[in-house]
Amino acid sequence: MDATTVPVLAPAAISDDERAAILEAVRDFAQTELAPHALEWDAASVFPRDTLRRGGELGLGGIYIREDVGGSGLSRSDAVAIFEELAQGDPAIAAYISIHNMVAWMIDSHGDDTQRQQWLPLLTSMAGFGSYCLTEPGAGSDAAAITTSAIRDGDEFVLTGVKQFISGGGEASVYIVMARTDADAGARGITAFLVPADTPGLSFGAIEHKMGWNAQPTRQVILDEVRIPAANVLGTEGQGFKIAMSALDGGRINIAACSLGGAQWALDRAVTYVHERFTFGEPLAEKQAVVFALADMATELRAARALVRDAAAALDAKSSDASMQCAMAKRFATDAGFSVANQALQLHGGYGYLHEYGIEKVVRDLRVHQILEGTNEIMRVIIGRQLLAG
Numbered sequence: 001m002d003a004t005t006v007p008v009l010a011p012a013a014i015s016d017d018e019r020a021a022i023l024e025a026v027r028d029f030a031q032t033e034l035a036p037h038a039l040e041w042d043a044a045s046v047f048p049r050d051t052l053r054r055g056g057e058l059g060l061g062g063i064y065i066r067e068d069v070g071g072s073g074l075s076r077s078d079a080v081a082i083f084e085e086l087a088q089g090d091p092a093i094a095a096y097i098s099i100h101n102m103v104a105w106m107i108d109s110h111g112d113d114t115q116r117q118q119w120l121p122l123l124t125s126m127a128g129f130g131s132y133c134l135t136e137p138g139a140g141s142d143a144a145a146i147t148t149s150a151i152r153d154g155d156e157f158v159l160t161g162v163k164q165f166i167s168g169g170g171e172a173s174v175y176i177v178m179a180r181t182d183a184d185a186g187a188r189g190i191t192a193f194l195v196p197a198d199t200p201g202l203s204f205g206a207i208e209h210k211m212g213w214n215a216q217p218t219r220q221v222i223l224d225e226v227r228i229p230a231a232n233v234l235g236t237e238g239q240g241f242k243i244a245m246s247a248l249d250g251g252r253i254n255i256a257a258c259s260l261g262g263a264q265w266a267l268d269r270a271v272t273y274v275h276e277r278f279t280f281g282e283p284l285a286e287k288q289a290v291v292f293a294l295a296d297m298a299t300e301l302r303a304a305r306a307l308v309r310d311a312a313a314a315l316d317a318k319s320s321d322a323s324m325q326c327a328m329a330k331r332f333a334t335d336a337g338f339s340v341a342n343q344a345l346q347l348h349g350g351y352g353y354l355h356e357y358g359i360e361k362v363v364r365d366l367r368v369h370q371i372l373e374g375t376n377e378i379m380r381v382i383i384g385r386q387l388l389a390g
Helices: 016-044 047-056 076-089 093-110 113-124 242-274 288-316 322-347 349-353 361-368 377-387
Strands: 132-133 149-153 157-166 176-179 190-196 203-204 218-229
Touching: 016 047, 016 076, 016 093, 016 149, 016 218, 016 361, 047 093, 047 190, 047 349, 076 176, 076 190, 093 113, 093 157, 093 176, 093 190, 093 218, 093 361, 113 176, 113 190, 113 242, 132 242, 149 176, 157 190, 176 242, 176 361, 190 218, 190 242, 190 349, 242 288, 288 322, 322 361, 322 377, 349 361
Parallel strands: 132 176
Antiparallel strands: 149 157, 157 218, 176 190, 203 218
């Protein structure tokens, strides 16, 4: 099936057959539009804008966004299956689509009607992109310690500060910026703002040279007395930290699903390779150590996939322990995904270290999943605190 003719993603109330058709369409897009170019984009640090816009035509720009603004209206359970398929084509691009969807969800869930109508048709079509701006040079895991300020001046706010490690920096049409509106209120003093890309005073640092994720630009976002109307507050004043954290629940299982997809691709390549590679007169597939390694890799991925699916179902059901389940799934799946990809590289021997085989790229891409959307150490903090709280 040609990826340009596949059906647009269907709404949430879908049958099993419709869900299968959606995943087939996404799989086709991943294999025809992403996979053939992944190594080139990685080597040359290409951000594939046109390819992403074709993904928007398929419905990938607003997977779980309401349909009145062009979203696909699917569930979180559907979304994690979609992200796993996308990551088998290119984990770096799948992960950016996840971040873009997180931004769109924040506007869809917390924006007023004017904000939703202004920004979401642009984002769901991927005619424009979104970026999430929480982390700062001095405030990573301790997100409540951000110092970017937002000072009220009549009907405007003046934003000043620097955001660090921002995916899509310099490419996005809108930036959701967390800034401090009350210096003495801790997390309750943080507000979320919609900052258009063409706002005076907004600029960007140099593109960061990273270990992986080279197909998506990462920059500082610099706010130098950026003036925006008070109407650009997302939600209500002081609600920004809560909005940011609720968005991360979904972001965490999406990234976990991207780890599953990348690792599954690497495992499949390893299975093929050990059948083809002969050492000491027999294929690697005949060696018990190799058989055991593959068995453990497959088991880890299946266990991780179950955690991710359970967490997605909990998020759909708005379960009281959804945040903890998302943290569990993110921690386990991103650790397992990196481990499986790294073992796949080991099974390839020296060939796994070559760029042309693609395995080392997946290893590099998946490594950052253990850090972003909250480090896996922070996931343990979230899980442990909820357990101790009863």
